[in-house]
Amino acid sequence: MKSLVFFFILSLLVSLNHAIELDFCVADYSLPRGPEGYACKDPAKVTADDFVYTGFRGEKSITNVFGFNVTLAFSYAYPALNGLGISMARLDLAVGGVVPVHSHRTSEVIVLIKGSIIAGFIDTNDNAYYKKLEVGDVMIFPQAMLHFQVNVGKIPALAFVSLNGANPGLQLTTPSLFGGNLPDELAQKITLISPQEVKRMRKILGGSS
Structure with missing residues (x-):
């Protein structure tokens, strides 16, 4: 039993040591992606640009039938996120626009920047939790829960979301x-x-x- 405990502690220490072995693991898109993410880019080839994402800039066109546009900053578009367990997205909603019921592999936090929306999620007991959000409000959607957003204001709405996964789906x-x-x-x-x-x-x- 003591040897088993010792082995467990040793394995944990090895795991922790591996977790902090590298400062970062910028994605190398030239190599295949595995279940734990991309392989690490050669640190000698990493630049400051790898850590900056500019995809949220400017106005976003909305062309789908639901009246929304989502700009994803996931690891396949933002290489520095690889292995860090975080990602972001920009959400633009036209007047009356809806982000229909959807889900991710992760939890999500939304902060409303412009406009007024109703946001909510539905749990596994079919209970709906929803609220009208105003500018500056924050709401969380627990992991894998079905959730949605609806623009109920008179102007286009803008929100940013953060997810606890580099590629949350x-x-x-x-x-x-x-x-x-x-x-x-x-x-x-x-x-x-x-x-x-x-x-x-x-x-x-x-x-x-």
Whole structure:
């Protein structure tokens, strides 16, 4: 038993030592990405530009049917995030725009910069937690929970979100159901909506039967 405890402590110390062995691990996009992220770029080739993301600059065009635009600063676009367990996104919502129900592999914190939105999430007991947010308000969406945002103001809304994962993923529920290749018959059965409505949603979202 003592030897097992010793082995556990030794393994923990080795793990902790490995965790602080490098100051950073800027992603090397020339190498394949693994389940734990990208391989590290040669430190001799790392520059200050690797640590700066400029994708949030300027006005963002909104062209989708929902009336929103999301600019993602995930590890595949922002190399310095690799291995750090954090990421960000910019959220632009047109008047009346909606970010439909979606989920991530991580938790998310949102801060509203402009406008007025209703934001919320639904837990595994089907309880909805939602609130009207004003400028400066912050809300958290727990890990993997379905959540959404709706612009209820008279001007376009702007928010920034932070997620505790370098590549947290983004799955929009409605496009996943009707914008992909899920057969109509299955989409109808698992949503309990009519065949006509399934076809209408596919037409809007560009899915294939």
